Amino acid sequence: DAKTTQPTSMDCAEGRAANLPCNHSTISGNEYVYWYRQIHSQGPQYIIHGLKNNETNEMASLIITEDRKSSTLILPHATLRDTAVYYCIVSVLGGTSYGKLTFGQGTILTVHP
Amino acid sequence: EAQVTQNPRYLITVTGKKLTVTCSQNMNHEYMSWYRQDPGLGLRQIYYSMNVEVTDKGDVPEGYKVSRKEKRNFPLILESPSPNQTSLYFCASRSPNTEAFFGQGTRLTVV
Numbered sequence: 001d002a003k004t005t006q007p008t009s010m011d012c013a014e015g016r017a018a019n020l021p022c023n024h025s026t027i028s029g030n031e032y033v034y035w036y037r038q039i040h041s042q043g044p045q046y047i048i049h050g051l052k053n054n055e056t057n058e059m060a061s062l063i064i065t066e067d068r069k070s071s072t073l074i075l076p077h078a079t080l081r082d083t084a085v086y087y088c089i090v091s092v093l094g095g096t097s098y099g100k101l102t103f104g105q106g107t108i109l110t111v112h113p
Numbered sequence: 114e115a116q117v118t119q120n121p122r123y124l125i126t127v128t129g130k131k132l133t134v135t136c137s138q139n140m141n142h143e144y145m146s147w148y149r150q151d152p153g154l155g156l157r158q159i160y161y162s163m164n165v166e167v168t169d170k171g172d173v174p175e176g177y178k179v180s181r182k183e184k185r186n187f188p189l190i191l192e193s194p195s196p197n198q199t200s201l202y203f204c205a206s207r208s209p210n211t212e213a214f215f216g217q218g219t220r221l222t223v224v
Contacts, residue, residue: 034212036213041150041201041218041220042217042218043117043203043205043215043216043217043218044156044203044205044213044215045215046212046213046214049212093209093210094209094210098144098207098209099144099146099161099163099207099213100146100158100161100171101156101158101205101213103148103155103156103157104155105155106155
């Protein structure tokens with residue numbers, strides 16, 4: 001079973017920030033929050049990950065609450081090409097179980113003109 | 114360029130005709146896995162491999178085989194395909210301290 005809960009769908013206007021929430025209330029201390037997206041039927045693409053601090057890269061920002069039970073992915077200036085399914089996943093780094101990613105249904109983000 | 118390469122991208126076959134979908138990665142990753150994606154069911158792991166000659170079942174292994182004779186390759190084998198294996202398949206690779214990389218997918222239709 002997926003360890004995360006996300007809204008089924010969201011809309012965003014082009015050029016505006018897209019804020020995608022994720023609940024992971026049962027996250028363990030050694031689990032990271034990862035975000036991937038899948039554009040149409042392509043392979044999932046890594047966006048960003050974090051443990052407890054907020055993170056930013058060239059694609060997005062990740063805000064993790066202090067209790068780590070939820071997070072928000074922020075696409076600062078959404079474009080039409082950001083229309084995709086966004087998956088929030090919790091996963092460990094290292095150890096014996098780092099490889100498997102358990103995907104939920106994700107959030108379908110539609111960016112409209 | 115770091116990548117996971119799957120072949121073929123599209124395949125239509127008949128029930129019972131053995132087929133192999135190849136997967137190769139150029140990042141020297143230890144972990145490789147196969148997923149299938151079906152409408153309403155999301156991405157589910159079929160098999161995985163922690164390293165050469167080490168493979169194990171994922172969540173939906175029935176009807177599939179894999180092998181890991183070389184670190185870079187992880188083929189998915191369907192010995193006797195059936196229509197319920199019609200799906201979109203993804204190969205992925207990862208190392209302990211990296212994100213996962215996915216191939217572009219193989220759309221398989223079994224008639």
